Amino acid sequence: MKYCIKCGAQLPATAEFCPACGTKQPAVSAPAQPAPTVTPAQAAPAQAQPQPSAAVTTPPLTAQGNAGAQAGTAQPAGDIRAAMARAAAAKAKPGDPEWVPYNQYPEHGLINGWRVAFVDLVQPNQCIGRANYWYAYIYAFVLVAICEFGGPIALAIGNLVSISLDWRRLNDIMPNSTLAWCIIIVDIFLTFTSLLNPFIIFGDVAISLFIGLSKTNWQTTGERPVSPAA
Known part of the structure; x- marks a missing residue:
């Protein structure tokens, strides 16, 4: 699975477009193939070449603990409501880690x-x-x-x-x-x-x-x- 680069919606790994917001998704490179087992007798004196690492797709940051990311990234409405509940419980003020903006209608x-x-x-x-x-x-x-x-x-x-x-x-x-x-x-x-x-x-x-x-x-x-x- 992967996540939309714009709205954070969960997508199938092969999805090219987000069904929620329509944003085209970047291609995910194929995972690296494991190197074949080499016995000491088959080992060449030349230094082994490093294998390219597979691209890692991480989910978007949540609003809690990162107010800047919340302000600049569209979050699912359920996440926004949960973040507002946490901010209210913490009585967060601007600058606090739990802070997110309040809106009655997210x-x-x-x-x-x-x-x-x-x-x-x-x-x-x-x-x-x-x-x-x-x-x-x-x-x-x-x-x-x-x-x-x-x-x-x-x-x-x-x-x-x-x-x-x-x-x-x-x-x-x-x-x-x-x-x-x-x-x-x-x-x-x-x-x-x-x-x-x-x-x-x-x-x-x-x-x-x-x-x-x-x-x-x-x-x-x-x-x-x-x-x-x-």
Whole structure:
């Protein structure tokens, strides 16, 4: 058996393409043939030539103990959920060996982004992972842009969606609730004063970038539900 070089799926040894992601797999060289038995009488005085070693295919590194590999390599959804469970049990913070990013929906996509943005809108105690946050933010941004043509009330509704996303993202990154409150108060002020002065929106965008690019801190007390495997 061998493993896909892109998604880590287990493949037959002769597979040329991964059935999960379609990636072409490198050819595996044939194992080295054992050298024939040579008796002392048949041994030649010339030095024996080394035999080429067979290529060794190792499975991809798991998320536990190697957060860098987890961040750069696609892992099966089941492995991601198990790694998040280990990180939660260890209360890992960025830089710890057990650390992995939290995401309620490990299978990222626009459908799950819709759920984060609107279905979970009134869940202030929940956390939002970084990847889920950015997918949901696409909906919030489009909604705000559309609501600009619907008057101040419609725009305020769109801004409330954006504030909800920022608040739930802070639950994932800020162990200090006082600092989180300060950030969200400034975020609310900038969001609604931008209705009067469009240039203030740049300050609001800067806060969203800070919140969206920060890493999960498993020491926070926010709720972290994980969706069942699809």
